[in-house]
Amino acid sequence: MTHNVLVVDDEPKLCDLLASALGQNGVCVFTAGNGLHALKVLEAEDIDLVISDWRMPGMDGPQLLAEIKTRFPHLPVIVMTAYSTVKNAVQSMRNGAFDYIAKPFDIDELDITVSKALEFRDILKDNQRMRAELDEHQQIDSLIGDSPSFRRVLQAIDSVRESNATILLTGESGTGKEMVARAIHKHGNRADKPFVAVNCAAIPEGLLESEMFGHRKGAFTGATSDRVGRFQQADGGTLFLDEIGEMPLALQAKILRALQERIIEPVGDPRERKVDVRVIAATNKNLLEAVAAKEFREDLYYRLNVFPIPLPSLRERAEDIAPLARHFAHILGATAGKRITGFSAEALQAMANYAWPGNIRELQNCVERATIVASGTVIEDQDLPAYLFAARPVDSSGIFTDGNSVPSNLDAALAEVEKNYILAALAQSNGVQAAAAQLIGISERSFWYRLKKLGIHVDKIVR
Template structure:
């Protein structure tokens, strides 16, 4: 689809010549012989760029520029004039014009100016579209669940959004801690500024300080340029410190100083930089216990724990599983171009009866797999992973015989591996330690069961 240029010039002959030339460049042209006529067209027609003469009777080009900025702030404006001067150029640029071109000019020069202005217009439109998508994605109605446990979470998010308070989110891996952090940011007064996330467990201690605070050129071997850190990138916005319980104590002291003084020094620099950042931290560890064990600074804990939010595991909000499953189904239908209408009663029963050690993330991956393999209008029990439907012990601890012993043992082994890798955030050596086996043995089991481990933004490894 071609862009539309609104050409404004009171010289009819020149306007006709320019219209033909601009149309030959591939643009649609709307013409107006006065500023007043141009404003009427701006109100009624889709316009991507305004090209106006500077000196016109009535509403001048400068007046038109000001009015267009009030009505269409993102519309690029290019000003033409036969009275080319540095002073005129500086003034119209200061008032918001994208560029300035002096008459007479070559069509090649005009083509370059129009192309650059429209590239900027496209970039601004894309940024606005992406911003609206992000804000929409983290609306409260996209935090799915009506269980009492999850309603408390929604109430907490609603209460804390408008404040500047630091937030500490606790919960098992896969419960949606980053989703809640983003919901807090995009529903707060900081929504128009950056949301920056960093996984404290995924970055080596030797690099973490530089990642957080940046560094100056020559600070260490390989520091060939100045590099801003996450605090600087998140200025006036929100910094999400995921898995802060795994942060080394040496870095914890530096975080505490930033929270106290709202200032920091990049690695290798003696210059202090002020910063305005809201901290939202998260951990799957009990930080109070970590404080007692000496693994986490007590003073930092109290600085972060101004407003605590605890996310319940999925097994404690079973009534939300059908709603979450339909929510994920709708998204995957859209992504994959499918029209699956829902789930069979047996499939819903299987999902509701499973323990979900990987929580919401595991459920999401389960639905994604089911959408891929489903060949009908409804996801059935057979489209779900087999371990969801394995026989479960009855109330007195006696299994429902007959059972497939090998299959049941394999199911238990697979569940434990998935839970361990989720808890270790995809770091296999840590998962092996949790299971009491070596890394090579874990690797063979992952390969045997066909468990897929992929890294996503924020370091969250979905398993299936």
Template structure:
């Protein structure tokens, strides 16, 4: 990929030296003798990186950096200074510089710094292109956000979407695994072929083999006609196996064979069928733990884990809560015939303070509820569901004292535990088995906690 770099320095000889050094790496170099000239170049040329002197007459380096961050916020800037004090370096980084180099500089050090900056620029460009291509319906659940952890997901999607490699999406429930799978399919080389989704946890074990591979008429009681399975339905396209960790061991061997040999055998039919599918699997379980417990086949795990993409929990991308909430408010409000200008500062803070055990799915439900009850164009704190504030003490005080150390550790932990359980019950509409699955514990453990914490399900506010 060809890159354009702008060098800004009031010493023509230094500009020429940098142009000569960078050109050897295939970089096209533009030069400017001062900050104002540099801004004119930026308005006319597609620049990938600016290397600017710190001390210049007129508009100096700090002023130019401020202008670039204001007009071209995603353009990386490397600052050069002969006055290489820690103060200048730290100040430039605080003001948004990508990095700095000290004059006189070493050419190898310059090459390394420039290479890192251009790689960063390429990632940002790829992310912008990915977002422009993803349609609005696919963005609603998972593909909105600009946090570092989410940018890594977008970069992984872009890397693998044209590949036929098997992909394993991991992450907690509600993190948008199916939406990511659909985005990979839609923007890959199988986009015009079927996308078939199977929830392995939702199909009874006795029917799962028939569901996957199909069956012949009369193969078992109730098989009144031939039926093709999901593998054949997805032929030439993508098969999404959600909750793969819930698949029975007996069926895992047959799934492994289908992945390895690209053949399937319908129930009651000894004839093999060739299939060409790209498989994307997803799980909220730790499959390596399941392998260690003999609950999941090790060979199938490694066959699935060709290209793993871990999806971050919403609490790990807090900076994305606001853009996600606004996106949901705009989309859901429009569907209900309402128009919202945004959220109050108090509402945004309340959402940022909450831990979101149900992740993006829970946030979407929360915003949908808020759009229904909100009476004005701004969604207020009072429009949010009460469970967001369940971990607050009843008297409005705080749970921690003594420089952040809990005054009563057991009580503080109980409050956190109670908040998670209330949120899971809210998310699952009071269905205890589903709530237990949301927070990753057994139903027995969930019932024990309900009793211990004095939570009565029939009193949960919905």
């Protein structure tokens, strides 16, 4: 794992010396000439260790140490001083410094002190990551259900979790693809290593290559320092590539090479780096259709599709709606300071009749709102959002189940289904069109086209 170290000293020659010495051990070194400059670097970069001089003009070492302990309490600091007295050393340690070294210092002694500090930083990061993952699983772990379609998902997770095979998760937006990816990582042979998630659709195309592979200082305008990419961050662990279908064609070839050869090349750096990552990709697109349309590389598709796991929509696992809702009510009720014991029969029936275009994510949002609104320990049908009762009930194929006969005009019936889905998504998203488009798994442009075609005028919807 590459570490970033910030050296703060008003003597440029000493900064260069430390950068050269630490760089031989694979450390990426940033430098700052004073405390104020150092704080700017800390705000912009992911720094693992600060080595700071004791006496500097402006903000000196003790002042910088105090600021770091306030803003970055878990960041270790090593203090350097040419005025090595017991008083200075004790003061720095009492104020939170990890250690101190006296100038002039021995390089071997420096290496030992730096190694100990970085090891300490790694332990803290691992503990923070594990706590965060534990909290996330406790709060929104949605791997719950006993429907046949979901049991197949659980069986697939159990089959592949101990392997290093590349996995492709497919399914509608909101079906829990990231939760499945985290479960595979958590219960696999890389559980003690990093889990790094990247949303390929959320990063601007011009920055995606740098985000994935990293870059060298000066590689492009704005590259003011070296940056470690997501592949290196996930080294030894799991890299989750969400919305892989949105990845630009130009970058797909480099992703393919990284998967095939486990080698990456940071932007602006001709040196290749080996990485050991387990890749899990996810998409709500039909990638075979994208391949046929020349929007996705065929060779990358087959490289990703080593172990496919299709995730069912919530409509296809309707018997899981009630246990999922109870789970969310228990967790979210506790978070809101309420004791929710369950749902009334009418509330459960209303949720069973609804189509859930946003799947598990929409169900969780619905239950969260209901727990806030509910006045008692049982969630009633009136506590549920009104949009659940606006659309006609459908089964897993999208056919109406309210007893009406087959429609004589298929196009009109399909338009009504489409309109109901869009209205429900708009209600769920409080009228935010981009969020509504994401709920039903289509692009914003496609969503706007459908609004115009169906004559839907959007106002801010208050739930």
